[in-house]
Amino acid sequence: MLSKLNWLVGLGLLAATSPARAAHLSKHAQDLFDESMNFQDMIYDPSAHYLRWFYFPLAAGVHETRSTVWRTIGLLQRNHGDDAEEAAKILELIIADQEKDTSKQWFGDYTVYPEQPTVGGPAYDPVIYNSWDPNWRGFIGTTLIMVYEEYKDLLPPHIQDLVLESIYNSTVGDTYRVGGVDDDNLYPAYTNPWLMRTVASSWTGMKMNDSNMTYWGDKWTQEFLDLYNVNHTISEYNSPTYVGVSLAALTIAAKYMTNITNPPLIAQHSEQIIRDIWEVESQLWNPMMRNFAGPWDRTYGYDMNNYVAIISLWIWSLVGKDVAYDNVNPIGTFAHADDLEIGPLLAVLADTQKKIIPESVLRRFSSSHFIGEHTYHGQAYAPPVDYEPRNVTTWVSANLTIGAESFNQTALGGSREDTNAWNPAVVQWLRSDGSVGYLTWYSTEKAMQADVSPYTLNLTYPAGNETSVFTFALSSNPLGAKRDIYSLDAIDGLKVEVGGSVKPEPEVSFCGFVGGTCPIIHDFEFWNLTFVMPANSTEVPNIHFKLSLE
Template sequence: MTQPMVNMMSNQQQHLVRQSMVMMDRFYDDEVALLRSFEDDSSQYGTRGSAHYALGLLIRQESGDVEKAIRVLHKVLDYQYDAPEEIYHGTFATQMNDEHPPMGHYAWKSFAPGTAYFLERTFEKVSAQFIHNLQQENDLLKEGADSKRLRELFDASVNAVLPPVWISYDPNWREFIACVCAIATSEFAELLPYELIRRMDEAMERAVQGSVERRLSDVIPMNTNIELMHIFITHYYGHRFQRTDWIQHADEQAEGLLQEFDQYGGTFAEFNTTTYYGVDLAVLGMFRKYAVTERMTEIAHRIEYGLWNNIALFYNANLENLSGPFARAYDMEMREHSSIGVFLYLLLGEGYEYLTGMNCESGHDPMIALLGIDVPAQAVPYFQVHQGDRLVRKQFMELCERNDPKANRNLCTASAWIGEKRMMGAMSGSRNTNGQMHPVTIHWQTEMGERYYLRLIRRELGGNWNSHLRGITFEAEVTPESLNVDVQLDTSEEIEVYFEIKGPNLRSQDLQPEQWKLPGLTCTVQAEAPEPTVLMYTDYAEIIYRYVPGVTENRMRFELGINE
């Protein structure tokens, strides 16, 4: 009998597996045979996290683990949508108690690319007209009635009839769970019963077919991490099922991705992003281990090395973080909502365990341990020691996934100053509506080693920064001592444009309109913008500039002079 895979791993790989599994064991519910979500609400049971847990069980193989993994995988497969004519065919419910998406009202296969964009824009206009008509015809919205609530009710009515992407279903769960099934099939087929292998293969036929139809229709565009997973699963299962059409599709998609990657010196549409780079590196590891053809292996190898070189260019070994600007990011800290610290631990070895602290991506760690790393030699020194102060610029062609497909690619420039104890980022050219695009960023460290960050973001009044808002654009530039940004606001909504500053010992009296005296950093501020409001929280502050349509100018400009 062969020994468990974890016993054949390096000390670093074993550490990742055991640490992650201890965490996931706590969230596993044996009665339900699923993992409670540690990403948002522990009362929910998630399918993707459960699939990663099952893979971890197969890697660890302690007493009862294999049997448990089999139960979990069967349960995850129970939540796949089998609806060939629907846009969500082959994907999975994200949570155990998700309602089934609406059926029978959306002939998406007969629509043109960008249908999701046009529907969303149409419903926005219908909603606005609906509220306008109510205002004209009756008193419902007079005397302070809540028009926003009416819009929400209208949107809910539309969503109950037509399946709204990322509300009633997540198309990306096809790719995430299919990747787990491919690894489980490749590595552990001899441990799994025939019935489970049969069910996984049948589910993967649905998942890959749905993924291919999505890609060909371009109804819902794929961001880079999903595009990589799409190519991998189509390639892997195309060969497993001897589907020549899938094999050809995967080959064409891979060549196209490589051509785009090379166009601007090795960059993705999803550029400089700790969260999604972690997924990218994991999928490139799947190609490295499981690609069937030499050409697919060669393409993945070139992209993997190019990605590591980009990460190195924007990395600061003293701050142990990637500099902005970020095309998409949840957090400014590399060890939050990201697996990059896990990859760096595998590279740097003993003594860097602290880079692997638990976060919402930690369920992927056993998979990452299994896949390993392949870092080009020239990039390694950048992760060991600061390689000198530098001003870097990289161009990339972004994807605005909710924009008109005829105008959803824009050439952007990401610029960054990487200094010994401070780094700053600035984005220009982006027209992305996604709040995850961070156009202005600063990271720094005090003499005492305390770390801080600053970012410029926006939100609808009363809303959240992590949302899609149209008509708001940023044009920023950086030098070693300054950050300048123009903000254009072509929207009918009230918007808060604000600088978020995070770190210990912040004081409101130090945040004056013309100067921010921060621990270890002083910013002089020239602002062509409304008078700011300062809000203080436990470990961060917000400096807010409010845009009111028809009252304030629809343009703001900020010039930040940086002094340490």
């Protein structure tokens, strides 16, 4: 592949790029950048030229590939001492491990971690999203685009060539992905990798005058737009981590592909989609709780003050850390702290994105500009899992939020069929110590009708029967409140009245770090409340919550 790139350069067909310089960072973006780099510096292994794999902090001696590529943005932006030389070493090592065999389904992909056995070897079966992750091509490929656009001239010529070759190979490899084939699930509804693939193909076609890449970039953009325009919401609806990834991909398109003649189709639409996303998210944001009200299509936690969500990092970069977090503890101590490693990328893109977002939308994230109690109605659609668009209603007040969506799906757990991440009905409230409590439905049915109004949540299973159950994860009480929650009246800060066709008293168990009857989810422990139907009931399964603050 490298020879093709050199041929293109020799013919003058590769578009010229301006000299690399440190990107201008606003104060908030610089704050995020500095904290992310300080965190990375603590877990960086200079002898290996890799970050340790913080997602598994107890994994002895294991490093991680994706976050280490993110680090190269930080090193080149900081550019102190030997930072640029270290970035070049990292890039050379990671690109050397990229799969070069075009016959492999994972061609153009990168190792999940460098110590892993060779994928497809006798002891290491090629299992998608396990021994190899097709989304790594998108995460790393789009990062390399930023490396080339922002910092090319800080790298030796042979590393510049390697970066281009790597982007080209990962982009070709992503063409191997077809939803429903070879266990792959990439459809336009899988928003974040679909957008990363689209942006990478569009950029590669533009830079290398490759009409095939340009064609596919525009084709994938149109497929995304055909779905997006149904409701003007992305399919990975209100997902605190993956909305953040989608925004990064769209901002790469807006920053590097709009100010040219005949920009790719994704660049033509990127700014409007960014504005649309933030318009929706700003209406779901509760600045008193520093959380997005539910429902969440995919989440890695139940309270954004206690886990790192990429969209929280975006808010930090745009309007300040104090807006995103109400916690004096270092962000590196939060659950899912490894996502702090993406901070340098967001910081470099932040000023571009901030210019796109209306000031009136940004103001909604500040508690002093809270728009007051309101109800949001919307729709989202994620075929092939969704039979029909999901109807969303979210009620937001200062101290209590209720959000839910009606759905009819082919499988449990939403579009990613992940019952731990899919949260289509969520209640959050402020508790006696100012912390956030949560009550979120756990997936046990493929179809549910949800009705939300102020202080009420009503859930119905249209295809349920007397064996159906309504299961919820409930936050533990804060320090100083009742330790045990064996009845609803023990919940701190929230009064719950139960109606409907279920038995009004739940079966209670505890899912804890070091004990209980069930495992924790995404590093959050909780009380498991399960409401069952009366024996031999012929009624439609329904639960009705009437909620009030204590």
